[in-house]
Amino acid sequence: MAARINKKRSFLFVSKVLGKHIPVNPYTPLLSGAALALLLYREMNGEAAYDSMMDRLLDQAVQGMIHPEYAEAAYHDLLEARLVLPERVLFIGFAETATALGHSMYNMFAAGASYIHTTREDIPQLASVVSFEEEHSHAVDHLCYALNAELLSGEEPIVLVDDEITTGNTAINTIRDIQSKFPRKEYVVASLLDWRSDSNIQAYRNLEQELGIRIRALSLLQGTIEVTGTPQLNLVESGSHTSAATEAPVIITYVQDGLERLNVTSADSLGEINASPYLRQSGRFGVESQDNRQLDQGIAQVASQLRALREGATALVLGVGEFMYLPMRIAAEMGEGVKYQSSTRSPIHPDRRPDYGVHSAAAYPSAGDPGISNYIYNVDPGRYDDIFVLLERDVPRRRIEPMTDILKRLAGNKVHLVILAPDTEEGGLAG
Incomplete structure (x- = not known):
């Protein structure tokens, strides 16, 4: 368990099988x-x-x-x-x-x-x-x-x-x-x-x-649970994220997946519009059994390309927020030594105690909505040679930099910012 920074509920079960707060075998x-x-x-x-x-x-x-x-x-x-x-x-x-x-x-x-x-x-x-x-x-x-x-x-x-x-x-x-x-x-x-x-x-x-x-x-x-105590309401970031002596380079890659896109826009809490299309088969808009074969093919296509980018023995694949399933499936096909987890909007208090679920934490404004804080938990500097961040759609470069600024102090070799795309694209992440 861990202390959740939330007045409505003070605790969180940190699952070892979910792939959200702890890196796991995909x-x-x-x-x-x-x-x-x-x-x-x-x-x-x-x-x-x-x-x-x-x-x-x-x-x-x-x-x-x-x-x-x-x-x-x-x-x-x-x-x-x-x-x-x-x-x-x-x-x-x-x-x-x-x-x-x-x-x-x-x-x-x-x-x-x-x-x-x-x-x-x-x-x-x-x-x-x-x-x-x-x-x-x-x-x-x-x-x-x-x-x-x-x-x-x-x-x-x-x-x-x-x-x-x-x-x-x-x-x-x-x-x-x-x-x-x-x-x-x-x-x-x-x-x-x-x-x-x-x-x-x-x-x-x-x-x-x-x-x-x-x-x-x-x-x-x-089962049943009973929780007592005072909620921890202030996020205390672990200092481990600033201890790296060097920073890994960030490599931006557009990966062709062959999947369909939905040409709709999103609006964030600041009133900004992102016109980049969504993945049609992510699950957000509904999928049916007959869609699975095409999705499997797209996943295999992306995984093959990312396998070729690996340079070290260990890699971490990060999904972002709700975009979890495709990165998880892609990570599963990227070879040995790959762990998976996702960023989250859940604020959790970190503590280095051995019996506690969240040992390190880093907070940053969400690329999809800077008015929302996102968090990366339980990733220490140098633990993974390569870190792959998978994005469902393009975002302005200035919006993703707070996240990559954290990750380049965690990766031992390189940070790969991977944007899924229907066709090979150049010059994205502008602004």
């Missing part, structure tokens, strides 16, 4: 979503359909999460199982932490699935089909931009995916909003951790009675 967070997919498969097909092969796959997934040396083989075995649910299912991942978790859970199913993640990006040209608040968060507004109007309008079950459930209020708020616009009979709430109290669990039952629906909860670990 197959580990992919397996965490896969394990949830297996639990859903058992829940929807019944125990009779959950044979010895499925028991073996779940055991492999768990062993792969615990022992990273088995993670890659376990992940590919699960993909090769080609699981299909008995009916169509829509998966919704919660921004920002569970965007990759939801995508990796959805991706385990070979057909009949669709996925979208919520976002806090303001895209003026699009209307959010559902909106809700995450009450304990420092960033409460969740938006959902579904390009396909049919994505939420059916009667299929919706699976809400989050990294942890503490009170269950976020899921309740989401279900209320969806049910008021796109009513259906069944919801599933899937999470790595479920810490709901008896009264929180009863709140689900009460909502079922009120709305005439069924809510099922799935998790890898369930």
